[in-house]
Amino acid sequence: xxGVFPSQPTxxxxxxxxxxxxxxxxxxxxxxxxxxxxxxxxxxxxxxxRETRRRLVFCLSDNDPGGLLGYLALMRAxxxxxxxxxxxPGERIAALINVYRPDFLxxxxxxxxEFADLVxxxxxxxxxxxxxxxxxxxxxxPDLALLLATSGSTGSPxxxxxxxxxxxxxxxxxxxxxxxxxxxxxxxxxxxxxxxGLSVLHSHLLAGSxxxxxxxxxxxxxxxxxxxxxGVTSLAGVxxxxxxxxxxxxxxxxxxxxxxxxxxxxxMDPALTREFATLCAxxxxxxxxxxxxxxxxxxxxxxxxxxxIRKAGSIGQPIPGGRFQLIDAEDAxxxxxxxxxxxxxxxxxxCLGYAEGAADxxxxxxxxxxxxxxxxxxxxxxxxxxxxxRLKRFLKLFxxxxxxxxxxxxxxxxxxxxxxxxxxxxxxxxxxxxxxxxGKAIKSRLVSEIKVAPQGIKVHAVAxxxxxxxxxxxxxxLDGLSRETLA
Amino acid sequence: MSNRETYDSAxxxxxxxxxxxxxxxxxxxxxxxxxxxxxxLMAALEEAFGIEMDIDDIIEFSGYExxxxxxxxxxxxxxxxx
Numbered sequence: 001x002x003g004v005f006p007s008q009p010t011x012x013x014x015x016x017x018x019x020x021x022x023x024x025x026x027x028x029x030x031x032x033x034x035x036x037x038x039x040x041x042x043x044x045x046x047x048x049x050r051e052t053r054r055r056l057v058f059c060l061s062d063n064d065p066g067g068l069l070g071y072l073a074l075m076r077a078x079x080x081x082x083x084x085x086x087x088x089p090g091e092r093i094a095a096l097i098n099v100y101r102p103d104f105l106x107x108x109x110x111x112x113x114e115f116a117d118l119v120x121x122x123x124x125x126x127x128x129x130x131x132x133x134x135x136x137x138x139x140x141x142p143d144l145a146l147l148l149a150t151s152g153s154t155g156s157p158x159x160x161x162x163x164x165x166x167x168x169x170x171x172x173x174x175x176x177x178x179x180x181x182x183x184x185x186x187x188x189x190x191x192x193x194x195x196x197g198l199s200v201l202h203s204h205l206l207a208g209s210x211x212x213x214x215x216x217x218x219x220x221x222x223x224x225x226x227x228x229x230x231g232v233t234s235l236a237g238v239x240x241x242x243x244x245x246x247x248x249x250x251x252x253x254x255x256x257x258x259x260x261x262x263x264x265x266x267x268m269d270p271a272l273t274r275e276f277a278t279l280c281a282x283x284x285x286x287x288x289x290x291x292x293x294x295x296x297x298x299x300x301x302x303x304x305x306x307x308x309i310r311k312a313g314s315i316g317q318p319i320p321g322g323r324f325q326l327i328d329a330e331d332a333x334x335x336x337x338x339x340x341x342x343x344x345x346x347x348x349x350x351c352l353g354y355a356e357g358a359a360d361x362x363x364x365x366x367x368x369x370x371x372x373x374x375x376x377x378x379x380x381x382x383x384x385x386x387x388x389x390r391l392k393r394f395l396k397l398f399x400x401x402x403x404x405x406x407x408x409x410x411x412x413x414x415x416x417x418x419x420x421x422x423x424x425x426x427x428x429x430x431x432x433x434x435x436x437x438x439g440k441a442i443k444s445r446l447v448s449e450i451k452v453a454p455q456g457i458k459v460h461a462v463a464x465x466x467x468x469x470x471x472x473x474x475x476x477x478l479d480g481l482s483r484e485t486l487a
Numbered sequence: 488m489s490n491r492e493t494y495d496s497a498x499x500x501x502x503x504x505x506x507x508x509x510x511x512x513x514x515x516x517x518x519x520x521x522x523x524x525x526x527x528l529m530a531a532l533e534e535a536f537g538i539e540m541d542i543d544d545i546i547e548f549s550g551y552e553x554x555x556x557x558x559x560x561x562x563x564x565x566x567x568x569x
Contacts, residue, residue: 087518217522219514221546244526248542398523444503453523454503 013145013164014171015076018205026205027068027213028185028230030222034210035065043073048122048129052079052104056138056147056361058096060086060107063188063215066125068201070106071192079104080140080361082147082159083193087451090114099157100358103137105130139362143352147361148195148294150354150401160195160294161352161363169348170297171202173319177302178260178288180207185257187212187232189241194399196264199298200236218244224253231257238265238399239425242272251279264290264299265399266424267387270313277308291315291387294401295371297349300324301385314386315377322347324385326377340388343377346370393475396424397456407450411442418442419465421478427457430478431486434461439486459487490536491566494558497531498551510568513550536563 018024022038029035043049057074059081061067067086074081082100084093086108093114105118109126118130145167147159174180186204188211190197204211212230216223218241226232235258237245242263261280263273273289280287286305289312292298301324303316318324326334326341334341346369353366374392377385393404404420407427411418417432429442439459447454461484466477488496495506502519504512514520520528529545532538532554538561540548548554555565 217515217525219522219525219546224546240523240526244522247526247529248545252542440503447503447519451518453521453527454501454519455523455527 012168014167014202014206015072017168018208024208025210026072027065027211029065029213030216030226032229035069035213040069040072040076043069043124044076046073046122046124048131049073049077049079051121051131052077052129054137054140055079055103056100056140056358057081057104057106058084058093058100058102059193060084060088060093060105060111061127061192062086062108063192063197063213064108064126065213066108066127067192068188068213069125070127070129072205074106075146080144080146081106083149083198085191085193086111096157097132099356100361101132101138103132138358141352141362141364143364144361147355148198149193150294156403156406157356159355161355161361162297163352163365166297166349166351167202168206169321170199170299170319171206173321173347173349174199174203174299175207176320178203178262180204180209182208182210183233184209184260185212185231185233186236187227187230187234188214189218189236190238190399195294195298196236196238196292196399199292218248227255227258233257234260234262236262236264239263239268239272240398242268242276246272246275250276258285260286260288262288262290264292266396274309274312277305277312280305281309289313289315291385293371293373295351295367295373296345296347297351299349300345300347300371300373303384307384311384314380314384316384318345318347319349322349324377324379326379337381338378340376340378342391343373343375343385343387344370345373393420395422395427397427397450397452398425400452402427402450402452407446410449416442417465419473419475419478421475422458425456427452428478429457429459430462430465430481430483431459432462432464434459434486436486443487457487458485460485489566490563491568493535494532494555494565497528497535501528501531509551511551514548516550532558536561538563 024037025034026037027035052074057079059071061071106129109128112128115130121129121131143163144161145164146162150158150160186200192198212226212232214226277287287308289303291301299319301315301318303314323346325344327344328334328341350367350369350371355361375387376389377387379385394401408420419430422428443457443459446457462481466474468474498509499506502524544557548557
């Protein structure tokens with residue numbers, strides 16, 4: 001089966017581009033040990049891994065040796081990994097297995113017992129490769145390299161289909177605009193199943209850098225010990241990471257090797273951006289505000305660090321090889337400065353399309369290099385873009401996308417009269433005739449189902465939902481309603 | 488409200504858990520006490536007790552019991568459990 005558009009010619013693969021030097025250090029572990037390319041190649045050449053070539057593999061990787069060497073070895077072996085969070089509950093994984101029927105799973109040893117019907121093939125670094133008994137092999141499109149979930153934590157069966165060209169083009173563009181070199185030393189602050197986390201991994205591997213490997217969080221003293229002992233030069237964070245850094249009085253920390261901060265994963269309060277950009281300027285460090293979506297592999301735009309203070313809140317300009325256009329409701333180009341339109345991106349990193357089931361894995365390039373972002377933006381006289389709104393009904397909670405329609409539908413199915421709105425890092429549920437008990441029950445359910453911190457959700461009681469003449473909810477009016485916060 | 492009640496409710500409200508689950512609770516011991524939850528817990532305690540905690544104390548605040556010892560440095564005495 002072929003897609004709507006002709007497939008792209010076979011081109012450079014990330015895993016080939018990082019070379020064959022067996023002694024090259026890929027990762028620096030907390031204990032000072034290095035994981036070298038040769039270890040990854042040895043894993044990729046194991047008989048079990050060779051069997052994964054052009055097969056679908058569910059890859060549950062954490063930021064640990066088994067997680068990252070395993071992921072890279074699968075890529076090297078020519079498997080098509082579908083990245084899943086390691087905290088995804090067993091029943092969600094089982095549901096995804098039903099939809100996609102993967103031939104293999106790569107997962108931490110502690111989760112192996114949940115998949116008793118699968119056959120253990122090989123173990124390494126605390127992880128296991130398991131094979132499905134009736135591994136039937138799918139028709140996988142030749143360009144398909146990797147599947148990333150559109151919504152990180154919910155176990156939604158919708159994946160973004162990425163090609164080798166996508167992965168290489170985006171990593172190469174990031175290497176260029178961040179001017180990455182083998183001397184750069186990032187640290188694993190984001191999960192590998194998250195497109196931003198993976199982009200940090202891919203771009204630094206391409207640049208020849210060694211990555212400091214830790215699963216610790218900012219609130220763990222060991223993290224800061226790793227930062228110092230490994231001589232980490234850059235930190236990648238979503239907005240809540242910057243709130244944490246502020247809480248930890250990052251300004252008072254002595255981290256002499258650190259020279260770059262990058263931020264993506266949703267809108268950050270411009271005041272917070274300005275605070276960090278100013279701090280970076282004072283210390284001779286670079287601050288990058290960036291913009292992306294999983295559909296664009298990861299990155300689409302970045303703001304040049306010399307504008308970081310003056311233009312805090314802007315996403316800047318397209319990455320090398322990319323192009324932006326603004327279009328109006330009739331799809332006509334919006335040409336002037338400071339006029340809003342839907343942001344459309346074109347570039348070699350735009351995904352092939354979506355997959356909602358196994359049959360879609362045979363599809364080729366449906367997007368044709370053009371991505372309608374669903375974000376409303378405007379362009380200023382200097383050519384820098386600023387996001388001013390969103391057309392699609394989703395928001396990002398702590399970096400992860402949450403679809404408001406899905407949540408609304410689930411709550412309505414439970415018999416609630418609700419509307420969902422909010423902004424990045426705050427999901428707001430407007431509930432008609434709500435009681436504190438119902439409000440709390442809804443919040444608890446959402447916390448456990450979408451795996452988000454309770455701080456990211458508010459449930460309000462309102463008298464009625466604002467509706468237009470056509471009966472549709474006027475979401476823009478929800479914020480102005482008189483309300484009582486229940487939970 | 489006693490300091491104990493104030494302390495407990497910072498946990499139960501931030502993490503949406505029951506008071507009976509508090510003894511022995513550790514950072515990352517429940518899904519809600521992740522790094523986002525930790526930041527919210529620190530903010531809730533600072534507001535409830537009118538204090539501002541040092542970075543070392545925020546990092547050392549590794550559990551329900553450890554936190555009580557840390558708060559004593561800020562002259563917040565958590566009464567023994569009833």
